[in-house]
Amino acid sequence: MSNPPPSGGDLSRLRQLNALSAIRALRGTEPLPLSAIASRTGLSRPSTKEVVDELMGLGWVEEVPPTPGTVGRPARRYRFRSGSGYLAGVDIGAHNVRAAVADLDGNIVAETRQAVRPDTPVADRLAVVERAVAGCLAMSGLTAGNLWTVVIGTTGLVDRDGRVIFSAAIPNWSGLDLAGLLGGKFPCDVLVENDSRLAALAETRRGVARGSREVVFLHIGRRMGTGLIIDGRLHRGFGAAAGEIGMLPETRWKSAITHLHGCAIVPEGTPPEDAAGYVLAAARAGDPAAVAAVERYVDELAVGAAATVLTLDPELVVLGGGFSRSADVLLPPLRSRLEAVCLRMPELRASTLGDECVVLGAIDYAADHLDRQLFAADTGPALPLPLSVTR
Amino acid sequence: MSNPPPSGGDLSRLRQLNALSAIRALRGTEPLPLSAIASRTGLSRPSTKEVVDELMGLGWVEEVPPTPGTVGRPARRYRFRSGSGYLAGVDIGAHNVRAAVADLDGNIVAETRQAVRPDTPVADRLAVVERAVAGCLAMSGLTAGNLWTVVIGTTGLVDRDGRVIFSAAIPNWSGLDLAGLLGGKFPCDVLVENDSRLAALAETRRGVARGSREVVFLHIGRRMGTGLIIDGRLHRGFGAAAGEIGMLPETRWKSAITHLHGCAIVPEGTPPEDAAGYVLAAARAGDPAAVAAVERYVDELAVGAAATVLTLDPELVVLGGGFSRSADVLLPPLRSRLEAVCLRMPELRASTLGDECVVLGAIDYAADHLDRQLFAADTGPALPLPLSVTR
DNA sequence: CTCAGTTACGAAGGAGTCCATCATTATTAA
DNA sequence: TTAATAATGATGGACTCCTTCGTAACTGAG
Numbered sequence: 001m002s003n004p005p006p007s008g009g010d011l012s013r014l015r016q017l018n019a020l021s022a023i024r025a026l027r028g029t030e031p032l033p034l035s036a037i038a039s040r041t042g043l044s045r046p047s048t049k050e051v052v053d054e055l056m057g058l059g060w061v062e063e064v065p066p067t068p069g070t071v072g073r074p075a076r077r078y079r080f081r082s083g084s085g086y087l088a089g090v091d092i093g094a095h096n097v098r099a100a101v102a103d104l105d106g107n108i109v110a111e112t113r114q115a116v117r118p119d120t121p122v123a124d125r126l127a128v129v130e131r132a133v134a135g136c137l138a139m140s141g142l143t144a145g146n147l148w149t150v151v152i153g154t155t156g157l158v159d160r161d162g163r164v165i166f167s168a169a170i171p172n173w174s175g176l177d178l179a180g181l182l183g184g185k186f187p188c189d190v191l192v193e194n195d196s197r198l199a200a201l202a203e204t205r206r207g208v209a210r211g212s213r214e215v216v217f218l219h220i221g222r223r224m225g226t227g228l229i230i231d232g233r234l235h236r237g238f239g240a241a242a243g244e245i246g247m248l249p250e251t252r253w254k255s256a257i258t259h260l261h262g263c264a265i266v267p268e269g270t271p272p273e274d275a276a277g278y279v280l281a282a283a284r285a286g287d288p289a290a291v292a293a294v295e296r297y298v299d300e301l302a303v304g305a306a307a308t309v310l311t312l313d314p315e316l317v318v319l320g321g322g323f324s325r326s327a328d329v330l331l332p333p334l335r336s337r338l339e340a341v342c343l344r345m346p347e348l349r350a351s352t353l354g355d356e357c358v359v360l361g362a363i364d365y366a367a368d369h370l371d372r373q374l375f376a377a378d379t380g381p382a383l384p385l386p387l388s389v390t391r
Numbered sequence: 392m393s394n395p396p397p398s399g400g401d402l403s404r405l406r407q408l409n410a411l412s413a414i415r416a417l418r419g420t421e422p423l424p425l426s427a428i429a430s431r432t433g434l435s436r437p438s439t440k441e442v443v444d445e446l447m448g449l450g451w452v453e454e455v456p457p458t459p460g461t462v463g464r465p466a467r468r469y470r471f472r473s474g475s476g477y478l479a480g481v482d483i484g485a486h487n488v489r490a491a492v493a494d495l496d497g498n499i500v501a502e503t504r505q506a507v508r509p510d511t512p513v514a515d516r517l518a519v520v521e522r523a524v525a526g527c528l529a530m531s532g533l534t535a536g537n538l539w540t541v542v543i544g545t546t547g548l549v550d551r552d553g554r555v556i557f558s559a560a561i562p563n564w565s566g567l568d569l570a571g572l573l574g575g576k577f578p579c580d581v582l583v584e585n586d587s588r589l590a591a592l593a594e595t596r597r598g599v600a601r602g603s604r605e606v607v608f609l610h611i612g613r614r615m616g617t618g619l620i621i622d623g624r625l626h627r628g629f630g631a632a633a634g635e636i637g638m639l640p641e642t643r644w645k646s647a648i649t650h651l652h653g654c655a656i657v658p659e660g661t662p663p664e665d666a667a668g669y670v671l672a673a674a675r676a677g678d679p680a681a682v683a684a685v686e687r688y689v690d691e692l693a694v695g696a697a698a699t700v701l702t703l704d705p706e707l708v709v710l711g712g713g714f715s716r717s718a719d720v721l722l723p724p725l726r727s728r729l730e731a732v733c734l735r736m737p738e739l740r741a742s743t744l745g746d747e748c749v750v751l752g753a754i755d756y757a758a759d760h761l762d763r764q765l766f767a768a769d770t771g772p773a774l775p776l777p778l779s780v781t782r
Numbered sequence: 783c784t785c786a787g788t789t790a791c792g793a794a795g796g797a798g799t800c801c802a803t804c805a806t807t808a809t810t811a812a
Numbered sequence: 813t814t815a816a817t818a819a820t821g822a823t824g825g826a827c828t829c830c831t832t833c834g835t836a837a838c839t840g841a842g
Binding site for chain 3: 009010014033034035045049070071072073074075076222383
């Protein structure tokens with residue numbers, strides 16, 4: 001009732017399942033000899049050979065030269081052809097548009113960043129997105145036809161269909177049908193997701209949360225946000241509004257930053273986007289007023305963080321976003337606040353992925369999308385490289 | 392990375408998958424003719440016949456007489472042998488121990504309730520559990536050997552191994568290794584889970600939340616509790632402490648009930664366990680003081696409820712527990728509180744399952760356990776009736 | 783340079799599962 | 813009694829996987 005049904009079926013379905021097992025065995029690892037693939041898939045050698053031959057014929061797998069120097073006949077080695085297709089990830093922020101293109105294994109092959117302004121018109125911002133992806137493609141000698149999936153990350157609530165329900169950070173962004181507007185620009189699926197969620201995903205795939213299946217990602221910066229990983233998957237909720245604990249007045253997340261901006265030690269004329277960083281740096285240096293301001297700031301953060309942790313009981317809380325660079329200052333007070341109320345204290349870690357984490361998460365989300373298409377329990381895959389067996 | 396791998400394998404594995412498809416097609420429905428099974432499993436008629444014959448030989452499926460009156464040769468009909476095994480569910484509360492035994496389809500065949508007192512010694516309480524299950528078995532002419540799974544629901548935090556981490560409602564209950572103590576008493580798996588979570592499960596399986604995959608269950612009564620259904624499955628969190636939003640001081644869940652108990656209209660000498668019901672009834676009748684008390688009570692509930700809803704964005708919030716009988720009084724004020732802060736307002740419904748909901752949830756959890764064993768992606772099932780094909 | 787040892791490759795034969803097809807059987811309706 | 817209908821049961825073919833065994837390619841010692 002709860003799990004996807006393990007669908008049996010035809011003999012060709014069995015072959016398909018075994019082909020998928022082989023792909024799974026080969027993805028993200030070094031080239032493997034046949035015997036290794038056989039042991040990982042549980043198939044016999046001859047069957048593995050047949051499956052791999054078929055996958056080579058379809059373009060999913062390629063052979064690499066054998067490694068000399070071992071005793072005995074050298075084994076032929078195979079690897080997943082991660083260059084069969086490419087994935088694009090885009091991070092549309094108020095101040096920057098970042099893009100990256102990666103192969104099917106998620107390895108970045110090109111990356112760009114372009115500054116925009118919060119008041120950049122919507123049409124211009126979308127044009128920047130197109131140019132950014134085109135630039136990545138050009139840098140790596142690819143064309144749009146090589147793209148299998150494009151994932152867009154952006155601030156604000158994004159619904160199931162890729163429409164921006166609400167965004168406070170980018171003017172005129174609310175109500176925009178991003179997936180619709182950008183869907184026509186690329187000859188592949190275009191998915192849109194909230195940026196904090198993508199960052200959370202990146203942390204579980206290649207960041208400090210790698211290997212954890214229950215993770216709360218806290219984006220702390222000029223805006224607050226969360227990304228929730230539940231049972232290893234992104235949780236968006238029924239109406240894509242999960243993680244919006246900041247809406248609760250008791251959390252005071254929206255006004256929290258005023259404790260940093262309003263700190264008396266900030267020099268006159270400091271631009272507002274630098275004030276918080278100034279205070280955090282001063283706190284690190286031991287300035288008492290700054291330390292007090294940070295304490296008050298963390299007080300405000302902690303309620304919402306504790307509410308999320310108490311609700312979900314994650315293994316791990318990851319601090320990301322602009323302020324995570326100051327995690328050394330923020331973590332200790334946050335930890336003590338959480339310890340005071342949490343039934344089971346999760347581990348606390350600071351993100352190390354930096355500013356590209358949303359783009360990386362977009363790539364990872366695209367890779368997940370590929371997985372979903374490949375490994376969908378019932379329906380066979382319908383992909384640029386077909387896996388269906390017809391000869 | 393996120394989903395269970397769709398494991399292929401042997402030809403016998405394919406047969407096994409198809410047998411499971413057939414079981415899945417037959418479970419919980421009326422007897423089906425072969426052609427209906429074939430269309431549901433996607434197999435051809437002859438293959439379906441072979442699979443069903445094998446399942447009959449193993450005891451999973453039985454034949455029922457054909458229905459006369461139709462034109463053409465009457466079709467043989469088959470059904471899942473839900474009486475091949477039985478599931479027991481137990482609800483260990485402070486004041487009552489309830490037990491039920493159900494067949495593999497979850498249909499209750501016997502049910503008992505026995506009153507205990509909060510200060511009943513642990514050993515006596517456990518003896519009552521044993522007697523309760525034995526009573527259910529005796530009533531339905533079964534023995535412990537017929538049991539495939541026993542699920543115990545109880546108040547308090549229960550860890551992954553079935554140990555009670557903490558319980559405020561039952562003295563000396565904290566730290567008890569319930570699964571260990573009861574595991575030896577039954578010749579089958581014994582699972583232990585928190586009672587609110589089981590009630591939540593029952594609501595999604597046979598209650599007002601049937602069909603919803605994102606549900607927050609709020610137990611409101613002398614104690615507060617929650618059960619979270621995420622993506623159709625019970626969420627327990629990394630350390631089995633999910634849903635404990637009541638620990639957050641800002642929610643004031645622990646003191647909320649004082650607004651009802653402390654209401655001035657409660658007559659002198661009313662036993663504390665009846666005070667809340669008195670006030671709720673008075674509020675329904677329109678007593679201004681009672682209405683005001685209920686308003687204050689709901690004020691306290693609403694913060695934690697809103698925090699959970701904002702974090703998870705469920706489709707549905709179900710009110711259960713003792714006070715859910717007064718849902719007509721509680722729902723409107725709770726709805727208006729939530730509407731004030733929730734980004735997307737979930738539906739609000741009152742439970743209709745009544746006092747047996749924990750026992751029912753325990754049965755459903757046992758049925759899920761059976762499903763997990765049957766349909767585990769990789770490993771073949773190891774069950775009282777073996778499904779492994781050896782002839 | 784040759785030969786034994788090691789490891790992997792490739793082909794052949796056998797078993798299990800599924801499917802399409804068709805004659806047969808059981809029942810209803812005329 | 814006969815025609816129509818719908819399911820049954822049996823046969824042969826196709827596909828996938830497995831086991832087994834002879835062959836090929838390379839290393840290292842003499």
